[in-house]
Amino acid sequence: MTDIAIKVDHLSKTFRLQTERRNSIKEMFVRGKATGVHDFHALRDVSFEVPRGSTFGLVGHNGSGKSTLLKILAGVYRPSAGQVLVDGRVSALLELGAGFHGELTGRENVYLNGAILGLSKKQIDRSIDQIIDFAGIGEFIDSPVKVYSSGMYVRLGFSVAVTLDPEILIVDEIIAVGDEEFQRKCFDHLFELRRRGTTIVLVTHSLTLAAELCDQGIWLDHGRPQALGDVADVIDGYLLDVNARESASRAEAEAAGGEQVGAGAVVAPPVPRQGSGEIRMTKVTLHDAAGAEVGFVTPGEECTVRVHYRSAQSLREVGFGLAFIHESGITVAGPNSMQDDRRYDIEPGEGFVDFYSDSLPLQPGAFNISTAIVDKGHTYDYSDRETELRVRADHAVREPGLTRMLGRWSAEPSTPVRGRA
């Protein structure tokens, strides 16, 4: 039993929802027993074990029961059926700075929060300097927390929870706080805690983080466990499901929207464009290896970006350009047909030009495509980020960055890659 930190056995949680709550005595007398009661099953028959010192991830859609499960582990809710055994002192990070009182100073709040987490004054005395140091809020520690910025508030909350040396740490989606520097500190600290043997249960929508940090995981869907085991397998299963759903909903939206476009086909561009307008891009479509139109593309797979146009005249030596722009505003790449000595003679009417990559070098994320149709310094048409490009992986991606840099690694240490250097 000692090597299992958390054991969840056929756990179910049911919330009683009442359309009208009777929580006053008068209502109970006057209107009788509540009607319209129905049960909401937040968790159904969930079982898993978390070995001591390992990190366990919970993934799933919003409303899949992840937070309810965390609250049961933290002891806030009681299970409706089944058993939960948690062996060790739990520190729950369900909300940062939840126990802070605005009138008290940061230091006083640390003691209050520590007491709520079940620590004695002595234990907090030992850690207080480390907490203040980690939070990095300087002399503000002796000011009332009501004057703190929201960033300082959550930083202090995080410091308290992780620095008080928890045996089991329960973390809800809260890492996305503070500035870049503090986020890195948080991640480093989570890794450090893991290395020291703290058992961590983690809910995160960052699958990359989950893949990096967790050993095992569970995927919940409407309270039911869908997959349990090695975190990479769990995430792969979850991603396949998400991708399938997104494709389906996009296809639906396309089917619904397609009719409208056909009915009121307009020659003028839908949004103001730059350029003289003899030729206009009408739409951009994405195609997979088989040539089928797709709603999103996958890193490393074959991919075609098809630029459809409509031209009012005959044009000679027209060049096409694309720009792939990440949602953060960074232009990742800008392939241009003239760079490859491709110029097209265009006839009036509709047509398309393809850009094909045999291995898409983009990492998962949200990108936009800008298109340009030009002729030696003259712009016919330029669309600024009109087309969305979603890059979705079907497995967890562990590499940072916006693009996957193609290349090769040494086969052995101290050996150049064959035929080079």
Place this chain on the structure above:
Amino acid sequence: MPIWRQWNLISNFSRRDLKAKFNGTLLGWAWSLVVPLATLAIYTLVFSVVFRMVPPPMGNGNDGVFVVWLFCGLVLWSYFSSCVNGGIGALLGSGPLLQKIYFPAYAPVLGAGLAVGIQSLIELGILAIVLVILLNVSWTWLLVPFVLALFVIFTGSVATIVAVMNVYYRDLAHLVSVALQLLFYLTPIIYNPDIVPESWNGIPLRAIVELSPLSQFVGLFRAVIYDLTAGDLGSWVAVAIWTLVALGGAMLVMKRRGGDLSEAL
């Protein structure tokens, strides 16, 4: 988890309550003396000067002093009513916290009670000084801690029961404010129980007044600190039984209703 393991949490809650209460006020801690002394002055003016209430003689044989006699009862009463009201507020106030982190529901209630208790201790100190000045001191003062200990347990239990049940039935808070008023006049704090008629329209009024738990506590406390007697055995037994009943009730309520509070808050 036994209750003394929660001591650190309870004392932190009370420190929070005290600091939050007096931060930002000009007089700060002085308010915890100004308010009860003003109440004392008002009651003395109304009941001693206007209504000519005559206090019983002191234990040292001197004539009774109404304001001192009233103070003995008022200290206990204000502790009781502030604990019950404060406990309701404290538990509702910790609602958002209780939904995030587990801790026993009685901790904020007792924390609020502890904060009130510290103020009551100051009042008790003043009362003791006044009695010493009046030379009304005896060995029976040694019994005071026992009366107060029972009273603190009794009050904490009642406050816990009311605060927890109020989460499920929110109109309890309104009911409590009415009940406290009734209880205040039902308890011989501002009047001598001897002036209550034996029976009124067939209702045994005197018995109701004398048997109510707060009357027992107030009576016993006055006996040991003002009358300088050990109090009769019947009162001690009654007080102990009331305390046990309240404590048992609080434990039952915590066990049956305490676990699902986070869902009801």
